[in-house]
Amino acid sequence: MLELIWLVPALPLAGFLVNLVFGRILGEPKSGIVAALAVAASFAVTAGAFFDLLSRSEHDRSHVEVLFSWMPIGSLQVDLAFLADPLSITMALFVTGIGALIHLYAIGYMHGDPKFSKFFLYLNLFVFSMLMLVLGENLLVTFLGWEGVGACSYFLISFWHTRESAATAGKKAFVTNRVGDWGVMMAMFLAFGAAGTLSYSGINHAAEEGIISGVTATAIGLMLFVGAAGKSAQLPLYIWLPDAMEGPTPVSALIHAATMVTAGVFLMTRVNPVLEVAYDWAPTLIAIVGVATALFAATIAVAQTDIKKVLAYSTVSQLGFMFLAVGSGAYVAAIFHMVTHAFFKALLFLGSGSVIHGMHHEQDMRKMGALRALMPVTAITFIVGWLAIAGVPPFAGFWSKDEILLFALAKSPILYVAGMTAALLTAYYMTRQVIMVFFGEARWNDHSEENGAHGDFKPHESPVVMLIPLVVLAGLSIVGGVMQLPFSKDLHFLEKWLHPVVEFGEADIKGTWAYDNKYVLLGVAIVVALAGIALSVAVYAKKKIAAVEPELLANGWHYDSAISRFMGGPGRKAFDAVAWADRTIVDGAVNGVGRVVQTAGGTLRRGQTGAVRNYAAFIGVAVVALLVWFFLRGVVL
Amino acid sequence: MNSLVAAATPTTTWYLVLAAVLFGIGAVGVLVRRNPLVMFMCVELMLNAVNLSFVALAKRLGDIGGQTTVFFVMVVAAAEVVVGLGIIVSIMRRRPGATADDITALKG
Amino acid sequence: MNTVEYPSIDWLAIMPMIILLGGALVLLVVGALTPRWPRSLYAVATVVLTIPTLVIEMILWNRVGHDGPVAVIGDVLAIDRMALLAWIGITVATALVALSSSEYLRREELDGPESYAMYVLAAIGGMALASANEFVVLFLGLETLSIALYVLAASHRRRVESQESGLKYFVLGGFASAFLLYGIALLYGATGTTNLTTMGRFLEAEVFLDGDDAMLLAGLALLLVGLGFKVAAVPFHFWTPDVYQGAPTPATSFMASVGKFAAFATMLRVLLVALPSRADDWRPVIWVMAIASVVIGSILAVVQTDVKRMLAYSSIGHAGFILIGVEAAGHSGDTDGLPSSLLYLVLYSVLVVGTFTVVSLVSRTGDGRTDLAAFRGLSKERPALALGMTVFLFAQAGMPVTSGFVAKFGVIKAAADNSSYAIAIVAMIASVVAAVLYLRIMISMWLSDAESGDDQREKVAVPFTSALVVTVSVAFTLFAGIFPGWLIDASRDALVLVR
Amino acid sequence: MELVVFVLAAAMILVGAVGVIVRSNPVHAALSLVLTLFGVAVLFVAQEAHFLAAVQVIVYSGAIVVLFLFVIMLLGVDRTEDITIEPFRIQRPLAAIVGLGVIGLVVASVVASRDVVGRGTGLEIPAVTEDGDSNIRQIARNLFSDHVFAFEFTSVLLTVAVVGAVMLTRKVKSGKGES
């Protein structure tokens, strides 16, 4: 089965091509179905590969499938090859799985959109790129996927490109990602210089053998992190993700919650041996950035009113957790949280999508409320997602988040505290959202006349195609935790599964205080989660406490606006200055030469007076000059 | 006094110097006179200066060739005069009383 | 004692001149006695006249190849390949000019045998000049050529510019030739001879103490003045633009081709035969003249608006390029300078005749329209003519696959061979500046849009004879540009002078 | 004696020459030119170039100057030209430079190399013999031996002159293209 691993990306690609050629003919909903089937099929293949891998002994759970030699030149030999190992298969599984579900959902969501088939075209292309990213055998193939998903997210964010905001958001996402890509390239160059190859096995091996020196490893690690920060929306490059919500909601769910944004975490995990060899401050830095992002984003999420913006910032925050894990050497935990997060965040997004769909594309939570009754399935599934992300046992989020915090504490209490605070806020703002959307009094009636188009404004439940994914994801969000239960080693399925990949980099926390008292930590976590929920309820349901939603937080600490103000102001001025210099100085010099010649000519021709006597005089002077020269030659010299 | 006079018999150099001066005067004439005819006369002066030096040199070198050359120069001078005056006449016909300075349609 | 020992006369050697002279006289007499001949018969007669001349020149060429160069008739005429190359060039140029002026003269109502006779006589003067091995002959040849040119310049009786140019040329010419003559006199005094070969030998043998050679050098200086004036090199170039612009266009092309060729040939001969031992003295002067010519010629050309004037200045630039070759020839043991200069002259003569022929056609009746505007829309009105002109202009700019490139390449190579890179670089840069003017002409031919009143202009007539000249010139320009080997070899053969 | 002749002739020459360039009336200029030419002729005699002296007087003073005067009269350009004013400011200074420069430098060169002039060449020209025309004989011999080509070539020159004169002075046919 592993030999067929190439089918995994190939099938979505096929779907893409089919839609590319026949998309318009197929139209709605066929093109959507084709796309969904393609992804589903590749999910099946992945599953097959998974079991194949499972059947093997732990240490040859890795298979390289070379398609062809891609860039063979000099000492650089890059193949277009796939690496099937626990990590990649895990990623592939939930990418294809969730991808399939979201495709299905989108069939309903995009109903009636003029560019229906094109949407699925992009979606398939995205899945293909994402699979290239995760299945790549070397950094370059991953980079291919890496940029591919970036491009696709660009297409999809600006899918409704006639909306200026959507177009801008797409461009912003791409450019910001490019900044990260620069880092990835640097990392590749460094790795190639150090290890003479770009294949993960080669690089990791070199790291493990100590061929890669500490300084180089640090450089590689940090450069990769720059890339990861771009792709996974970490400080300071997160700015594009909230804007990315301009895209259709399935896109937000698939790309900006479940899959693409986790690529950074995946990449760091991939090269965990390199990070291991790097100087200690490198992982620490990553952990700090991660937790800072988690906290920072959480604070912003508290004050958002757009239903999707809340989720966007929460995504940023959750990704922060994952990097906290990476920084703390908890790669398993990172992947664990990545998966569970994929489940519940996708669920939440799809839920919100369903709400938006039901509300006729109204996204402002202040104009919602009491939708519980009108869209029961959505509501219930959404609540499941909420509990999962809030960290309420036994939902999936609880276990993964707890695992991360465990390692964080093992590394440093400060990280733990910060993380906990972020968790608290998460519980708080998610509860706020649930209350504002599904509980309380309905704030949408009073807007009915404004929506003139459909005056009889009545939110409605979404069609079945949209609900099925919700239900499935809800189920996964509930049981997701079983992958890795803390109670006994035997329950560490995920850890065992990923062990061959992360064994070199995984931190060993046995004997630390945190490890010994992990049950205490569980308790703390539960308390914190409930506290957050309680507080939120008190504020938004019971109205006991006045809501604190400072404008500062609503505007995300003015970070984004500051950047755009810089870009629009000094940055633009600087660019203009260059353009000006190009015109006036560089080109001016060129034209200046011409002008000089002209002037010289104009001056010289005044000597050509036309008066024959002048000519004779000039000639005479020349004669004298000649005589002088020769006289000197003859007599003096 | 007498002895001095006797001592100072003009050598070739004297002639050459005289010729040089004559030549110079002729050259200056071409530069300062505005009447084309007179300018032309000054050219004649210059040619005469040359002739003078030729003759003097011929004497000094004891080579008759110099004198022959002068003969040819005279021929050339004659021919030049013919054509030159022709040109002057033809232009003066159209622009009576024009001086060399007036004839500056072509310039720049 | 009383007998005269006549020198043996090599009739074959002077046969070309004799044929031409005889022909000219016949043309004059018959032409004077008979009524006006039918169209362009004078020109045809002139061309017919040049054919036997060319044949004999070829024969002489081969003879020199076998027996080596000789000085004939009391060593006054040098029959070597440089002279013959010049003769051939002059003859061909004369034929072309005669052809190109035939319709011109009809158009301007100046038709008659005199002009053609004048061309031929001037050509004879040029030939004498080119092969003069004796200063007297040199002077006579020079004057014959010059006087003829004065007349030709002034010969358009209806254009006051023509007479003005004639007067200016005459006054300055007389002025300059006086200097030249004085130079000859001083050289004569310093060496006791007026024969180039003898002078050369004498100077080789003679050793001068400090100051003893002052007279010699003064003579050399004045000589250079005369020669520099004839080749129109800066700073003796002032007459060139005015005369080129004012003179009837065919006369201009005659000056630029025959005049330049003869003058340069004699300059080379004087410097390399009579005064090679003084190369270290005159080379720097030539160096300065060359650079000044290319630079000033180009810069002044760019700011002109009259095409004839532009081409006059560009001809100064070309003179500068040729002088680069002369300068190179001044280096001891150099074998490139002389050939490259001659090659340049051969190619340039044809080129310039072609160019001015086009100009004379575009100038239309009255020979007045020679400003850039006159060329506007030529590509629409006369595409072929415009194309021909384009070839000429690119050749003058030194573009590859035209003769111009070969010419420039030759002199640059010669300069580089004597590691005078400065002159080479300056010259090439200057040639870029000069390119501006050729582009300007091409712009008005091809690129600028017609303006109001253009359609009222007299149409550009392209008579057969002129078309023939243009075609021949274009063909030669391109052929020599692509297959220059034979010309290069010919110019190489000219290296052996009568010494 | 020689000295006296030289001085007198030189005086004539220079006075005449200066006259040519300072006499504002062209006729006077022409007459001063005659003076110079005579002076030159005298020095020719002093330098034993009798034949040339004769030709000088006949051709130059005789033919050429007369031709000049004739043209002056013909064109009626004998109006005086004001020498005191000079339209081009730089012209006079340049003239001075040129004049002094040429004279000074040539004189200097001539003087500097006066000793070597004629070094290594033949004997003195034989003084006047019994038949007084030896100078003419010599010229003739020289003319028809060394310079025979030049001599014949003068025919071309003269033809040019004649044809040129004809071309230039033929009267203008009235017609188009008048400028």
Added chain:
Amino acid sequence: MSLLAAGGGEVLSFPILTALVLVPLIGAVATLLTSARRPEVTKLIALFSSVVTGGMSLWLLASFETGDAGFQFVSKHEWIQSWGIGWHLGVDGISLFLVVLTGVLFPLAIVGCDPHHDEKPYLAWLLMLEAGVMGSFLSLDLVLFFLFFEIVLVPMYFLIGRWGYDQRVYAATKFFLYTMVGSALMLVGIVTTALLASDQLGKVSFDLVEIAEGANFAASTGRWLFFAFAIAFAVKVPLFPLHTWLPDAHTQAPTAGSVILAGVLLKLGTYGLVRFGVYLFPEAAVWSREIFLTLAVIGILWGAIAATMQTDLKRLVAYSSVAHLGFIVLGTFAFTTEAISGGVMQMVNHGVSTGALFLLVGMIYERRHTRQIAELKGLQKVAPIFAAAFMVVMLSSIGVPGLNGFVGEFLVLIGSFSTARWWVVIGATGVILAALYLLWAYQRVFHGEPDEANSTFRELRLREGMVLLPFIGLIVFCGVYPKPMLDRIEPSAKALLVRVEERSGFSAPDVVHVDGSDEHGSAEEHGEEG
């Protein structure tokens, strides 16, 4: 260095290279001879000859002997013996794909865009241009190369000047003179090179191979000569700060002109740097590498920034060329196999993608008669397929992996990293800027609601699509499967590098299994001492 000397490839019965030069030339003449009353015949002849040339170039590609570093299909004849100039043509891995590119690009350019007037001379000039370009890429004789290199100016001058837009005359003249200044110096350089080499060769010969083999110039001399060549090429590339002729020329040129100018003409510069700069004067090239690397990097950033600020779409693309060409120069002077090969790749890729971009911009102009970004809006809504085509080409130009643009850039950067680390670090940021200016432009032109002026924008027509298809095909193919190209380029690049190392003592660090940083240091030392 016998590798490069070996006139590799089988001796052909038929001189394919000469034919490559002559066929378009003959075509040009034939075009001129057709009667003006039958324009379709004219076009047919032009198309035919260009297609034949293209076919021959493809045949050349097919029968090119992979793995042979030397010159193949060499045709060598005496031409101007007296000056040691010969008709010497040959193709190796470096020039091969440029020849093919030329062969492919011209037919497309001819089909792709029609002039507004005087089609006959237009086509004739275009074919003459093709002959010139082919000649320049194939010449192995200095003078022959110069001849073609220079003669190329003439057709281009007229194409810009006669069929260009409002500022055409200024642009054409500027282009002509600017390039001529460079080549003026080069001519002196060429002559001097041959003459100096003649002492060691025993004869004056302008044959590139003979000189490269037989002559070894003193350091100082070599440097002077190198610069005489390099300046000419730097103008042509164009290398900052000699680039300002390019935007004018591009903007004013007719579409075909821009396509060819960007596609192949600029490559004359970079190709010249490789073939006549580095190959002929390795020591000088190494000695001056810092200068060129720096200028290249400045060019990358400068071009990108200037492009960002352009208001004219075509001008923007022109400036992007300045940036892209900077990468090529960077690769050339990094002196590693990867970098040089990457540079050659980039030459071809830039030709394809920028050529296509200019075609598209031209189509926009055809429809809207403006190139001002401000006047265009929301085209994607009215012309989605057109927009899609533009998008693909744009992404390739941005350098998205999987498309051709990436391969060249990536190879250049990764190859240069070991020998020119900090230049790469800076230069790579150009990748970000590329995304910035192109996406911004794309957004302004294609996104948003079209106003009424743009709402009538015509969708891509079949013929236009047919022209664009090969471009897009190449873009994808070269991006996904560059191996065939690399295999053919690599040996020549290696051989060139070997020569550089022999002559200059410069050695690219052996990257495999050694820590990059240390190696980097040593490489720098070599660089300086070289």
